[in-house]
Amino acid sequence: MTTISRPWQAFWVVTAVIVLTDSFFIFINYQSNWQMLDQEIGRRNDALRSGFQISLMSSATNMQQIATYIANDIHVPEAFLKGKLAVEAEGGGPGGREAARMRAALFAHVKPGWDKMQKNYDVRQLHFHLGPGSLSFLRVHAPHKFGDRMDEVRYTVVDCNRTQAPTKGFETGRVYSGIRGVVPVFATDPHTGKQVHVGALEAGTSMASLVNYLSSATGYHIAALLNRDHLEKYVWPEYLNSRLEKDLIGDSLVIEEAKAEDLPLLKMPEVIDVIFNNHPLILSERDPPLAISSFPFKDYRQASLPKGKPAGHIVAWHDISPELHALKKGLLINILYGLMVFALVETILFASWKLGIQKLELVIQERTKDLEEANLLLQKEMRFRTEAEEKFRHILQEAPVCIASQTTRGEALSLNPACAQILGYDSQEALMDGIGRKGENLFADPAEYRHFQNILKQNRVTENFECKARKKDGSDIWVSINACIREDRNIADVKWVDSFIIDVNERKKLEKLKEEVEHITRHDLKGPLTGIINIPALIRREKGLTALQEKYLDNIKVAGFRMIEMINMSLNLYKMEMEQYQFAPIDINFKELVQRVIDELEGFSSQMEISIRFDIKEGADYGQEAFIAPGEEILCVTLFQNLLKNAIEASPEDGNVSVFLSRTQGHIQVRIHNKGKVPDQIFPHFFDKYATFGKSGGTGLGTYSAKLFTQIHNGEIEMTSDDETGTMLTIRFPAGPETGSRPKPT
Template sequence: MALLFVGLAGVIENRSQQQLMKQLALEAEGLRNGFEMSRKDLELQMLTLASLLAENTRIQTLFSQGVKVLRQEGGGAGLDETAFWRHALHLYLDSRWQLMQSEYGLRQLQFHVSPGVTSFLRVHDPGSFGDQMSGIRPIIEDVLNDQQYRSGFETGRIYSGIRGVVPVWFNPPGKPREFIGVLEAGTSFDQQLLRLDQQYDAGFAVLLRRDHVEQQVWQQHQHRNGLQLPDTCSCYIEASSRPEIVEWLSQEIFPAYTDQTLQSALVKSATQTLHVMRFPLSDYAGLREQGQPVGSVWIWQDKSALVAGIQLDQLRNRVLLLLVYLVALGLLLRLLQLTRRRLQWRIDQAVAQQLATAQALEASEQRYENALGAINDGLWEADLHTGQLHWDQRCFSMLGYAETRALCVDDWYAQIHPDDLRYVQEVIQEHLLNHQPYRIEYRSRCADGGWLWLEGRGKVTQWHNDEPWIMTGTVTDISARKHAENELRRLSVTDSLTGLYNRRYFFKRLSALLSACQRNHRPVAVVMLDIDHFKQVNDQYGHACGDQVLCEVSVRIQSLLRQADVLARLGGEEFAILLADTETDGALELAERIRVAVSAQLIRIGEQKLTVTLSMGVSQVQRSDQSADAVMHRADSALYRAKHAGRNCVMTDSIQSESVQ
């Protein structure tokens, strides 16, 4: 609250300061306008005085005779006769010159002729004449060129001042009037500044640039253009209504003036607070050509009383704000005390309720953790906007990672088995369309490079502008279940004793190949075989030995088959072989190799060595076969003939190949 009151005091004082500066700016503009109006009046006065003299017939006659003789004598300063008429003109003007000096403050009175700008007579300095001022006095040049009245501020060879320049005409009897030259009347700013000082109770000064004065004025007359100040100012004080400006400029108490616009500022001197105003002063040529100002006008007023009054008002406001602050602080403290008691009661109630809620939440979280721990599921969350993926510790442990690490969604896709990746992407894409939770089974790469079967569940839990944002889910290790499923699948198609395919799988493959044979005209052969006198082995050596014989025969037959061939135990001592892309001759050749290989090597059972022979029947799948039973019936018939032919031989349904041990 203290800062609020301090800020309020600052705002009030800043507003007061802004109003003061606005008032000073308006005053500065008014004083500038007053100076300009007074300058225009002074220019008009100089034009009036010059016009009165230019219309004097005696002056016209003397000036005309002098100019005529000057041109006859070659121009410039002229010779003796020109000097005569110049002197005559000066004598005639002397009394009028004295009067105009005393009554109107006239400082220059000068006659000029062409060509160029040639001084014919300086009434204020009669000894200086005949000098050429082309390029020095633009206002004279312009009147000589077009004979139009002109006025303005300009610096000449001797003085700077306000000029009124008029053409001088001569009216000879019975002839048209003749243009002779121009008459110039000039004065300084001294009288003007004194009148303005009295009118506005403010100091006025006109400062000229030193380089301008030294370029325009003859060196011997430069001291007439005011007081030259030190190099820090680089200026002349052409005129001033008060003397203190000299000391202030020497002490450099004013800020630099560089922007050539109306400048208004408060400046503190040793004893006063001054309102200082400055604006550029342009001469006749500068106004005509928008050139650089030749100096500046300074105005200053004592604002000590005004500033002191504002400071007193500010002090009063500060004291008043302090009292208001203290009262408000007391009321606020009392209100805070009452509010604190009420809030404390509410806080106690809220804390008790929050404590109960926290305990319930903690118990709920513990139950959730216990449930997750029991099922050993891993939790994950994916930011689909940034691509960041967060796994909990169970996810990393499940895949064999000892430590957690930062992941992104692409890392997860990179760990999925290539055979499962497309399926996973399709399921997730479908979920984003129908917004239904998904469930997928896939393999993920473990830390050791192996593959682990996982079951993933998830859904988008947060949406932003109909776009998925946050997806959350779980993963479960289903490798044991997958292993059990694979084992059940294997047991359903294999013989438990020999590990060969069973009768069910054999007929399933035979039916598939029968369809392929009919579509693509691929040859398929079936070989049925039976172990000769197997019942005697069981009766003589026992069923365990019989099982050993079955297993050993299975191994020997399997070693002679191609990877694509299917060997199955149909039951008891009966086996079948399914040969894809095989003609009858190839099947007979293979069957013969099997028969020879099995009978050629004894089977050791304990201390006994047995010779085992096979009876085999071969059948070729025909395009006319409608079912697997037809093929198997022909193969079984061939096997039957092989047994009746003495066993240990191979028979077909049309061709017999026999070899007796």
């Protein structure tokens, strides 16, 4: 009975999980439907916003068309021009009697048409302005008011008079706001007969017609509100105070257009929040339930600025009873489906569970036996791992190399005894206390530590990083560090740095000693060479020397000087390996240089009974400067001497060495050929340092230095060798410009 009760407890737990899961999916579906409704209301608000902008521009365009129609009346421009001339003659502003007479004549002409426009086209304002700026000449809608300037209010008029082009948009005036269309007025100057700009004609309508149109087209309740600070900037104080007394909502909004029955809704705090947050709101508890949304709009002036401020807000709301009814209906259907699915799943689960319990008892018996066997194996594995960990700990403690671990922030985690021994501490604990458990204190130079950390961050590993470490007694020793960043596979974001630190202080001392010995050697060799260089001068004091003997004496002198240069070059070879060499090229004639090297080796080749053939390919496309290229002469001479000497030594008896000089597109190419074959043992390492084979006294530096010198010149060197064709070395140097492109010397 006990073995069966626990599975049935699990059955009821699974049943509870199914109930919770089913309820969760019903809840998620319900929330998703709410979210879809919210998104739909947002889309409707976006559509309303687009419709408002389109309707606003359409209304403004209609006002422009009406203003254009009146401005094109043949009598209007003429009367307007006479009025302008009268105002100018009578001192500007409202003018005098003549200006008043012209104003009355213009008003009498447009008054009949104005009455019809008010009745049929909902035109609220018709206003003639003189430029520049906006000087009121005639308000057809208020003919008793004129002569005032509105440069800081009528930006549509100011821009129209300035550009002499039509303007349109929403704008707030001294009394009320409106949608305005403004066109320039031109007339024929009676004195010159030319068209002149007179001023601007403004036609305007109220926001009410636009709001009523949108409300009837969409079925929404719509209200237009203006920002209080916007009205305070433009409206005359006496009109502003009146509006604030009856139309103020909250502290910062004033009703521009709304129905009286909508005022209580607009003054609700929730609606005011919608206005300022521009996020739709659903009032589901109201009867009927409403969806309320809002969006800002700008006037003509602010719309033309990159960061213009809104002049006001459009608020819209509509009945969403059908949508909420569908939402609740969907919830009931989901609950019904959920109950049906739960009943079906529970029935299948009960039958399956009962059958499964019977099989489970048999499986438990088999698995118990398997677990006992696995437990024995696990105990053996644990003993093996314990022994392995003990061996690793022993290796770590006895290793002659410093093994250290630290966090990526530089906090020391562990150090083996070798670390304490290298740095002169009595124990690991003393070392940890001495460095304050900070890895950076192992370094003598903080800048070296930062450099080490930067390499680790970029590459996650560093090899053979050599620097000075600070010992307990304050002295410094050279160490080499190999380190890498490790990560815990089971715990994310857990990283540390493992380092292997080797004492290379003795090696550094030997390297310094070697450098000093090499410097002394180079210095001691220069004394005997100076004597050799002076021997040709002493021999020339004896008369009767042949031309060939004179040539040999010159070769001895040149070779002696070159030997001194090569001694100096040994230091440069080291700088090249360390990438510290400063390349200083000059123009070199490779044709003359190669010939000079061949001449200097003539005695050596004669002694070896090997002839040297020099073949120069001088095509018609190349001039005298075809073989001139930038380089360092001593490097190039040394390069070709080493390669030619090797070719002579490797040639069979009575053989010959061929040197081919040619110019290809962009390169000078030198090929050196001999009939001998490079041994298979040395072929893969031909250009490696200290690579030599079968040559007594060979250093293995000739081909290695040739490769370095070629690379310094941004050139290429390659070698082929086989039994049939012998060995061919090819060297290419970037050439100077060909004939015709090199500037002539001046």
